[in-house]
Amino acid sequence: MKDFTVDNLTDEVIAAYTAKAVTPRMQEIFAALIRHLHGFVKEVELTEAEWFAAIEFLTATGKKCDDKRQEFILLSDTLGVSMLVDAINHPKGGAGTESTVLGPFYVPASPAMAFGADLRRRHLPEAETCLVTGKVTDEQGAPIAGSTLEVWQTAANGFYDVQDASAPEWNLRGCYTTNEHGEYALVTEKPVSYPVPTDGPVGRMLAAGGRHAFRPAHLHFMIKAQGCEPLVTHVFVDGDAYLDSDAVFATKQSLVGEFKPGVGGEEAKRFGIEGPYVKLEYDFGLMRVR
Amino acid sequence: MKDFTVDNLTDEVIAAYTAKAVTPRMQEIFAALIRHLHGFVKEVELTEAEWFAAIEFLTATGKKCDDKRQEFILLSDTLGVSMLVDAINHPKGGAGTESTVLGPFYVPASPAMAFGADLRRRHLPEAETCLVTGKVTDEQGAPIAGSTLEVWQTAANGFYDVQDASAPEWNLRGCYTTNEHGEYALVTEKPVSYPVPTDGPVGRMLAAGGRHAFRPAHLHFMIKAQGCEPLVTHVFVDGDAYLDSDAVFATKQSLVGEFKPGVGGEEAKRFGIEGPYVKLEYDFGLMRVR
Numbered sequence: 230m231k232d233f234t235v236d237n238l239t240d241e242v243i244a245a246y247t248a249k250a251v252t253p254r255m256q257e258i259f260a261a262l263i264r265h266l267h268g269f270v271k272e273v274e275l276t277e278a279e280w281f282a283a284i285e286f287l288t289a290t291g292k293k294c295d296d297k298r299q300e301f302i303l304l305s306d307t308l309g310v311s312m313l314v315d316a317i318n319h320p321k322g323g324a325g326t327e328s329t330v331l332g333p334f335y336v337p338a339s340p341a342m343a344f345g346a347d348l349r350r351r352h353l354p355e356a357e358t359c360l361v362t363g364k365v366t367d368e369q370g371a372p373i374a375g376s377t378l379e380v381w382q383t384a385a386n387g388f389y390d391v392q393d394a395s396a397p398e399w400n401l402r403g404c405y406t407t408n409e410h411g412e413y414a415l416v417t418e419k420p421v422s423y424p425v426p427t428d429g430p431v432g433r434m435l436a437a438g439g440r441h442a443f444r445p446a447h448l449h450f451m452i453k454a455q456g457c458e459p460l461v462t463h464v465f466v467d468g469d470a471y472l473d474s475d476a477v478f479a480t481k482q483s484l485v486g487e488f489k490p491g492v493g494g495e496e497a498k499r500f501g502i503e504g505p506y507v508k509l510e511y512d513f514g515l516m517r518v519r
Numbered sequence: 520m521k522d523f524t525v526d527n528l529t530d531e532v533i534a535a536y537t538a539k540a541v542t543p544r545m546q547e548i549f550a551a552l553i554r555h556l557h558g559f560v561k562e563v564e565l566t567e568a569e570w571f572a573a574i575e576f577l578t579a580t581g582k583k584c585d586d587k588r589q590e591f592i593l594l595s596d597t598l599g600v601s602m603l604v605d606a607i608n609h610p611k612g613g614a615g616t617e618s619t620v621l622g623p624f625y626v627p628a629s630p631a632m633a634f635g636a637d638l639r640r641r642h643l644p645e646a647e648t649c650l651v652t653g654k655v656t657d658e659q660g661a662p663i664a665g666s667t668l669e670v671w672q673t674a675a676n677g678f679y680d681v682q683d684a685s686a687p688e689w690n691l692r693g694c695y696t697t698n699e700h701g702e703y704a705l706v707t708e709k710p711v712s713y714p715v716p717t718d719g720p721v722g723r724m725l726a727a728g729g730r731h732a733f734r735p736a737h738l739h740f741m742i743k744a745q746g747c748e749p750l751v752t753h754v755f756v757d758g759d760a761y762l763d764s765d766a767v768f769a770t771k772q773s774l775v776g777e778f779k780p781g782v783g784g785e786e787a788k789r790f791g792i793e794g795p796y797v798k799l800e801y802d803f804g805l806m807r808v809r
Contacts, residue, residue, distance in 0.1 A: 230762045232771050233599075235606045242599035242768060249729025258563050259728055263598060265559040270603050272551045279548070280595070280604045287591045291581005301577045305570070308553060309523075309532035313560050314570045316525045438549055439539025472520045478532060481522050 239267040286430050293429040297391040302333040303431045306477035307440075315479075324368035325514040328462050329479040332449065333425075334389040339379055342403035345500050348380060348417040350397040356385035356418035358506035360491055364411040365452060365513045372411025373515065376454030379404045380415060382447070387423035416500050419488060419507050420446040422471050435476070442476050445469035447484075450513070457515035464511050486511045529557040576720050583719040587681040592623040593721045596767035597730075605769075614658035615804040618752050619769040622739065623715075624679040629669055632693035635790050638670060638707040640687035646675035646708035648796035650781055654701040655742060655803045662701025663805065666744030669694045670705060672737070677713035706790050709778060709797050710736040712761050725766070732766050735759035737774075740803070747805035754801050776801045 233241060243263050250256035269275075275283075293300035305311045311330040319328045342348065349356070365376045381402045383389050390400040405413045424442035426432065435442050447463035463479065464486040465472060472480055491497065491506035523531060533553050540546035559565075565573075583590035595601045601620040609618040632638065639646070655666045671692045673679050680690040695703045714732035716722065725732050737753035753769065754776040755762060762770055781787060781796035 230770060230772055230775070232611070232773075233602055233606065233768050234611055235603065238599055238603050238606060238768060245730055245764075245768075246728035251727050251729060255727050258569070261559050261562045265555040265562075266598060266600060267603055269551050269555040270600060271607065272555075273548050274607050275604055277604060277608050280601070284589070284591045284595065287577070288581055288584045288589070291578055291584065291591075294578045294581065299574070299578070301574045301581075305574065308556060309528055310556060310560060311570070312523055313525065313528050313557055314565055314567060316523065316528060317561065317564050318567050321522070321524055437541050437545050438536035439541060440535055474535075478523050478528060478535075480520060482520055483522075485520070 235271065239264065239271075242267070286434070289430045297336075298426070298429075299333040300429050300431055302331070303425060303429075304434070306330055306332065306479070307425065307431055307435060309478045312478045323516065325458075325516040326460055326462055327481045327483050328460055329481060329484060330463075330477055331451075331461050332477070332479075334391060335381065335449070335451070336391065336402060339381065339402040339404050340399050342405050342415065344405070344408055344412075345414040345416065346403070346405075347501070348382075348401050348403050348415055350400040353385045353418070358491075358502055358504065359417050359419040359488070360414070360496070360500055360502060360506055360508045361417060361448070361511065362412070362414040362508070363511045363513065365407050365413065365454065365515060366411055367457065368514050368516050370514075372407075373454045373457070374407055374409045374411055376407045376411070376452060376457070376515070377404055378407070378413050378513075379449075379451040380417070381449045382417065382420045383423045385418050385421055387421060392426065414500065416502060417448075420448055420466060422446045422466075422469050425476050440476065441471075441474065443471045443474070444476050445471040445480060448509075452513055452515060454515055457517055460513060460515055462513075464509065525561065529554065529561075532557070576724070579720045588716070588719075589623040590719050590721055592621070593715060593719075594724070596620055596622065596769070597715065597721055597725060599768045602768045613806065615748075615806040616750055616752055617771050617773050618750060619771060619774060620753075620767060621741075621751050622767070622769075624681060625671065625739070625741070626681065626692060629671065629692040629694050630689050632695050632705065634695070634698055634702075635704040635706065636693070636695075637791070638672075638691050638693050638705055640690040643675045643708070648781075648792055648794065649707050649709040649778065650704070650786070650790055650792060650796055650798045651707060651738070651801065652702070652704045652798070653801045653803065655697050655703065655744065655805060656701055657747065657807050658804050660804075662697070663744045663747070664697055664699045664701055666697045666701070666742060666747070666805070667694055668697070668703050668803075669739075669741040670707070671739045672707065672710045673713045675708050675711055677711060682716065704790065706792060707738075710738055710756060712736045712756075712759050715766050730766065731761075731764065733761045733764070734766050735761040735770060738799075742803055742805060744805055747807055750803060750805055752803075754799065 246259035247256045290300045390396040446466040452460040488507045491508045536549035537546045580590045680686040736756040742750045778797045781798045
């Protein structure tokens with residue numbers, strides 16, 4: 230019988246999980262996971278009180294998850310893990326638009342929206358009207374008709390609909406489809422920078438790290454087209470104060486969009502916009518599946 | 520503005536959490552945690568589907584926790600982390616009895632029990648009666664009167680009371696106190712080997728690793744005395760088939776007890792035992808606080 234010690238335990242645990250793991254990939258994941266997890270505990274010489282605090286933290290993180298909130302995704306995001314997974318799976322330098330994190334507030338199956346339709350289901354007085362237009366092409370620049378763009382964003386009060394009991398259902402969420410020229414258009418409000426939720430375990434972690442919780446303003450896009458890789462990305466607002474210190478490390482220079490004053494006139498009339506507005510033009514490039 | 524890539528992200532995240540961390544210890548923990556977490560993700564080149572499976576696994580683990588079950592402790596136990604923390608904080612070679620894991624089924628404030636009282640609140644036909652006696656001393660061998668021994672164990676059906684709706688409250692849990700000679704005694708049933716719960720995420724993980732879920736039979740003890748370090752440990756049953764492959768890596772040679780046939784006669788009469796029984800004598804040494 231083995232006596233387990235600091236010196237032999239890690240190898241024993243790895244052996245226990247790799248001898249009969251169901252696939253070579255699981256074997257690889259178990260070995261690396263156990264080595265790094267034990268390596269962390271040994272390196273910091275974790276105390277029993279710290280271990281128990283970690284158990285309580287992880288338990289509270291799980292308890293905070295429900296159908297409207299995913300605190301473990303938020304934890305992954307704020308520790309830079311989501312962005313690392315993104316960077317590994319979508320390395321820089323490929324053709325097509327760069328990707329970034331999904332975030333914890335994606336809701337599947339948002340309502341279908343007509344070309345140019347207004348994404349707002351209410352009008353906050355502080356909201357700035359924003360027209361967004363552009364096209365979806367493949368990496369060769371060929372327009373893709375019938376591609377779908379799921380769009381979601383915070384309101385001008387800094388909350389996603391699912392965080393805000395007063396928001397109408399599906400406020401600032403919808404699914405647009407490109408026309409025969411690969412074009413999309415939508416009317417919405419200009420996104421604002423906002424803090425990720427800080428009333429849960431992740432908020433306590435950010436405080437322990439002395440970090441602010443803000444994300445630079447952005448629109449979320451999930452874009453799909455037949456025969457192409459799905460694209461999950463943001464368009465950030467140029468000039469935002471938090472572009473250099475995003476709480477979730479998700480910024481990329483190529484994803485910063487220019488929000489210009491709207492020209493009004495025919496354009497405003499075409500999209501039913503009254504009063505001043507800003508306009509973002511942003512084209513997306515999808516990668517064909519090989 | 521930084522573009523985050525696989526190459527620069529980890530250092531950026533560490534810098535974000537260590538620049539203003541609330542204490543030097545938090546700084547140390549953040550730096551090591553982020554380095555090892557990112558190191559794991561990079562080493563296995565985690566796919567987006569695997570990342571999402573991990574999010575779902577952790578969320579389900581949190582959801583499985585309630586006042587009677589702690590799935591994150593079970594996860595820590597089955598990955599050898601609990602035992603590693605124990606080994607770091609209670610290195611081998613000290614005086615006093617060796618420690619081992621707390622496990623996920625400890626319940627605080629179990630009922631006070633008289634010297635020699637029966638821990639069973641029901642009698643299962645398959646249970647083997649077991650007398651346990653011994654003394655609690657300090658590391659010099661001086662008996663400690665008035666020390667408390669919280670004892671908990673599985674029943675002969677393989678379940679702790681909190682796992683078994685048919686079990687009476689506090690079945691096989693109680694808190695004994697040593698007499699003026701530092702002695703304790705209790706009557707119970709001989710523990711059996713049993714599987715850790717496999718109906719949750721940890722069960723699925725063990726299956727993915729091709730591991731059995733069994734723990735060798737043991738009694739849990741948490742022993743406290745004024746002026747001494749608390750001791751959390753097990754006494755294992757000699758000859759158990761799982762001593763070499765404990766699902767939670769918690770075995771130590773010095774913690775294996777000898778369960779001998781009871782001699783009957785005066786001893787049986789003293790403890791009110793009828794019929795055959797086994798007997799364990801086990802002394803515990805506590806460490807004085809320095």
